[in-house]
Amino acid sequence: AQSVTQPDIHITVSEGASLELRCNYSYGATPYLFWYVQSPGQGLQLLLKYFSGDTLVQGIKGFEAEFKRSQSSFNLRKPSVHWSDAAEYFCAVALGGGSQGNLIFGKGTKLSVKP
Amino acid sequence: DGGITQSPKYLFRKEGQNVTLSCEQNLNHDAMYWYRQDPGQGLRLIYYSQIVNDFQKGDIAEGYSVSREKKESFPLTVTSAQKNPTAFYLCASTTTRLANEKLFFGSGTQLSVL
Numbered sequence: 001a002q003s004v005t006q007p008d009i010h011i012t013v014s015e016g017a018s019l020e021l022r023c024n025y026s027y028g029a030t031p032y033l034f035w036y037v038q039s040p041g042q043g044l045q046l047l048l049k050y051f052s053g054d055t056l057v058q059g060i061k062g063f064e065a066e067f068k069r070s071q072s073s074f075n076l077r078k079p080s081v082h083w084s085d086a087a088e089y090f091c092a093v094a095l096g097g098g099s100q101g102n103l104i105f106g107k108g109t110k111l112s113v114k115p
Numbered sequence: 116d117g118g119i120t121q122s123p124k125y126l127f128r129k130e131g132q133n134v135t136l137s138c139e140q141n142l143n144h145d146a147m148y149w150y151r152q153d154p155g156q157g158l159r160l161i162y163y164s165q166i167v168n169d170f171q172k173g174d175i176a177e178g179y180s181v182s183r184e185k186k187e188s189f190p191l192t193v194t195s196a197q198k199n200p201t202a203f204y205l206c207a208s209t210t211t212r213l214a215n216e217k218l219f220f221g222s223g224t225q226l227s228v229l
Binding site: 004 | 119155156157158159160163205207217218220221222223225
């Protein structure tokens with residue numbers, strides 16, 4: 001069965017430090033992969049997505065993610081974290097040939113930023 | 116401005132009561148979705164609709180019902196059969212014209228049981 005695992009429930013980093021959030025997926029075919037961000041009490045906003053081509057994808061707010069098929073991973077990175085990046089981050093994989101709504105979400109990683 | 120509007124922001128349900136959560140979008144999107152979010156559980160799909168007057172069950176449809184009479188609107192009813200309704204409910208939409216379009220989310224409704 002398809003699944004998405006985010007191993008880290010909560011991560012704390014210092015402002016200005018680099019960030020990597022981990023995501024592993026289980027899916028038989030070529031996956032469509034996404035990272036979304038959620039501020040408290042709000043909906044989700046798409047950071048970036050991968051469908052094909054270059055395995056390093058750039059997103060909004062200075063985020064990037066790298067697809068590694070051999071490791072079934074799609075980790076999210078940012079070189080220098082800002083206090084405004086504190087939020088919850090969700091990795092997701094699309095089923096059904098990329099049908100957006102039939103997403104399987106990971107359980108999320110909450111990011112806290114220390115001054 | 117285009118977007119998705121969910122209302123109310125907070126909703127309380129009494130025992131045995133049905134409640135309806137509103138979701139309206141003016142993005143001209145064909146597809147709309149309802150997700151349930153519990154702390155530490157991520158998002159789980161309740162129902163989705165790809166076209167007016169048609170909808171499909173998601174992973175956790177029991178105790179919920181929906182309708183799609185208009186393209187802009189996709190209300191979710193939490194029935195008395197849903198024994199654990201306390202959660203944050205998110206509505207989303209996307210165009211189905213392109214398979215890789217992103218989901219647009221509303222700002223959610225927090226449902227609690229009195």
